[in-house]
Amino acid sequence: MTQYTKVVPGVPHGEIEAKPLVTDPDDPFAPVALRSARRPKRSDLVSQGPLEKAYLFWIVGASCDGCTIAVAGATHPPVEDLLNGRVPGLPRIEIVHTVLSVESGPEWTENLRLAAEGKLDAPYLIAWEGSVMDETVSGEHGYWMGLGEDPADGRQITSLEWLDRMAPGAAAVLAIGTCACWGGIPAAHGNPTNAMGVMDHLGKDYRSALGLPVINVPGCSPIGDNITETAAAALLFLNGLAPLPEFDELGRPAWLFTETVHRHCPRAGYYEEGVFAHSYGDKECLVELGCWGPVVQCNIAERGIVDGHGGCMNMGGICIGCTMPGFPDKFSPFYERPPGALLSTNANRVMGGFIRRLRRLSQTDKMRSARWDGDRDLPSGWGRYKTQPVGAERLVHRLYSRRQHSREGG
């Protein structure tokens, strides 16, 4: 599907002899597709699957490189373990990525050509980062995203052309990040490039060489571990060791994106008790500051952003819905309370406020050891006032305790 015929007007292509292509497989400047065979073979006594290696073509469209940065921060597994074949059962990943590849320019694009023409010595996957921009509206010779020249005539190739040429033969296409999955910010209102997601471009009927539709790992940027874990799960399946991971109706890893981020949010308890933050920096639930967590499918609250650390609401940031197909326009303006929250937060203020008071009441009892019950003061040197309950509160505690222990037969 090479519908673009972009030539370079004004450049006397071929007038000067081109620097020769490096093809010696022992030369680090050569395409990795040629060098790969010289890397040491695995010598496992126990078979860990038929697939010893696979190529990963990480290609970008309208991207900020944030997903690349995210995946470099992954720890379960870390990228270097994947690239060096150090994860048992997983094939070694031969990466073709502008940020990581050793080779540049024509040698780099030669890898893509070999893949598109089915000339690689192992299966390949495509990880696409960034939105797909519509190159039919970038003028006859222009481009939104150029990636490599055709060595034959100097024609500018677009990164989208590579997707079109390589997607049919790929073992799987992974859309990495919200831009690649659903269009993301480049596809927001005003969108001058007619940007869209990979699925939008390849269509509902697309199937990879192994029969898979596009796999979507959203997030802006995604959690690094969500990327490497999904890739690892797909590779374990390809290697015949694990079942096909479960994907939901949008092609997302179901085990990562079924739950709302609010359900695992460390501030969800505040919501439950009807306590809300009103200034940036407050420790309570952020919904009234604009947080969309209760409706957003994401796992950052429990997984953190890097090696279990951080996470938006965990640290004080509102959820702006960056994993969702509706991002950003269906969540903006980000710093206004979602209209629906008016009902839900106020309902929770009433109910949660009541529950919260009852809990505090129980808490004052549970803050005392049984030994301290009675008339004695707290033995703590930190105590600044007496905490013995009196009157009605004491009566409530007694009744509560009797109810709690009523089935113990004592």
Added chain:
Amino acid sequence: MCFKNLPITFDSDGRARLAEGVADPYAVAVAEPKDFVRSAQARSSAGALAAPPRLREWSIDPVTRVAGALAVHTVLDLETRTAVEAHSMAMLFRGYEIILKGRDPRDAIDISSRACGVCGGVHSTVSSLAMEMAFGIVSPPLGTCVRNLGEVAEMFYDHPLHLGLLAGPDYSTAIVSVTNPELVERAAKTPAPHADVHGFRTVKDIMDGFNPLEGAIYLESLEYTRIARTMCTLMYGKYPHPSTLVPGGVSTTVSTSTFNEYYANLGKIFDYAKRLAGIWDDICDFFLEADPRYSDVGLRPSNLIQTGIWDDPAVYDATYANIDAWGQARYSAPGIVKDGELVTTKLTEINMGIEEFVEHSYYEDWTAGWNGSGANPNGSNGNGNGAGRGGPRFAADALGNPLSPYHAWNKETIPRPEGKNFKEKYSWATAPRWDRISMETGVYGRMWTTAMARQLPDNPYIEATGDGLRILLPAHDLPETELEWKIPAKLNAFERNRGRAYGVGFTAAIGMICLMQAFEYWRKGETRVSTPFKVPTDERVAMGAWEAGRGYLTHHLHMDKGKLLNYQINTPSTWNASPRDPFGNPGPYEEAIVGTPLLESVADDDIKGIDILRSIRSFDPCMPCTTHMDTGRGVITREVNSCGCTLE
């Protein structure tokens, strides 16, 4: 008097104004770009008596081990073994500012962050700074401390990533054994001078460490970027693309653990900074001693532009009126360096000298339809939305300093994709210039301005000596160490990398200053991190300026009725990767490549161009946010015919 090319003079009170008697002060006389190839061909043929010119064309598309989409077209002269031509091309356009138009200004924080996945934190911060200026609010001191510490951590991940994964492999045994096997032999016999600090016995051991995917330095740098990220998330919540930056401060929920955890990790960075300085000193000195011509690799004039970063919470007040004062109080000084000398540290002067040209970029010149530039009868005089179509919106800033029609506040970019043509248009990057000079920016640039400005407050960790920086790093596993970085005599690939390595120590020392400050405010009970505000509904004009890993970053905004009318982002790699300007002057990458010697000890056909790649990578190119400068009318002009010559 810092301006030489723009007709800006200063009166006896130091107020800037346009020189009198200049009819069209910002006139642009377009020059034909120089044809380096033809002249090389002529010289080549003349020298070798009818021998065919020994030129090689090399289209490096894509340039790898840089962030984002960069291509470089170059021509190598094998006779003189130098590069004779270079065109730097930003290959990607996304149209972010079109998307920002008409939005709630606060959304710019999260949207502009997505301009760059590498330096999203600083984009968000600069956006917050611009909004504070626009809204008339200021971050409380602890909020400023949190921002400072977040950005310190961002550098800890940024610099090691470049040194270990992107630039490092160019100096690895794997690569050098192909381009210069004699250097590998020599390295094996050369003891590493800083072996006691970094643990590599010989220079070849260091080069082994740089081997891609497998080398110890390569792998270690990945580990340290993760430590840096965990520090970053303490302040920014999420990385990439922080979630806690807001106008008037941060929304980070700060607790006792926030600063303590940060402190616990900072010690590891102190040691890593000591080791990086030793490693890169040993590598750079080894190459420069082996062949002094390496000092010409990536060489260009020492012209630098820096916007400064890390605010003093006690001085920063977010007003444009005081921007020079709080800019100069930054721990890393703003400034302009011309031919190695510091000519100003005032942000107003930096701001008024900036212009962006699109002669060789895929945009239309927004001034083309105006009836004359500069003194325009229809334009407003500096405080208001002018007639727009008739001339610049702002002939001057709020303080009366003159502004060019090509200034960000006047910019109106109209993208027009077309085929690349080196005589006409060939890049999605614009060509920013200061005083019409091609300026570079980087971590070494901010160390340069800080060293020369000598405006650092009294502190135990950094001393600016005028010709360098003395950086005291506390003990961790390695003992307390003083690093001394000297301003280099020549700005070349090696000094950029060396500066970046020392930059980790520079940043770590600033991290200590900022952390001690944070503890101090925490102790005093000044624990507020944000200031309440309402989005104003009247017309506002503002700018934010801070620095990314690679230096210079500005956001200029113009808003009215609570919505953005214009939002302009200018990034470090837009400066560094810029194409030629209308006057025919190349951008920094182009300048650095042309004249770079090819020092490989191999036959013509085996030349890999490693010294060209070293030159490009030494800038730490970061293209994602270089190429979306676009605040056009929201209309894409299509080509109407196939020859790409549709300019009116």
